[in-house]
Amino acid sequence: AQSVSQHNHHVILSEAASLELGCNYSYGGTVNLFWYVQYPGQHLQLLLKYFSGDPLVKGIKGFEAEFIKSKFSFNLRKPSVQWSDTAEYFCAVFNAGGTSYGKLTFGQGTILTVHP
């Protein structure tokens, strides 16, 4: 069965610090990769996605992520966080082939708290 693992449950940073949130998945087939953000009291929003091509993808609000196929990883980065980045971040993997096509599997989420 496919699984997605996020390395940290809660990350606390000061404004302007750099951010890297780890995400690893276990699935050998074709995948689409996503990072979602959930601000307090709001719905999940798509930050960025990777389907194919350049493994370094850029998303909204200055976020980027790098797909490293050999490591089954899709880590999220931001060079300088802001207080408004305080939210919960979810990595997700979509089965794009095989018998489980169409299933989106989420990591357990990482809560990011940014202090002013």
Next chain:
Amino acid sequence: GAVVSQHPSRVICKSGTSVKIECRSLDFQATTMFWYRQFPKQSLMLMATSNEGSKATYEQGVEKDKFLINHASLTLSTLTVTSAHPEDSSFYICSAAGRGRENIQYFGAGTRLSVL
């Protein structure tokens, strides 16, 4: 981006009653809708996938008679929690996707169900 509306946002009910949650795609035709459940401090877990006009496909361990899903139109899916019990208390989230675009899901804001 596409908008998915989920209603109600919060519901409190007595044990033994049934609760219906609605998920609407407001500005696109959602051929596929997904229902997730999120326990505190845990990830979103897919419960079922519904395609317009056909029976829902439930994930292993999800009771289809307990969680009734109807997807009668291209803009509306409903989840009914039948004979709810305190252990059904959770956060339920729906998402919607267009035809052939199941990898791009738009999420509702979720419904917090509390069963007394």
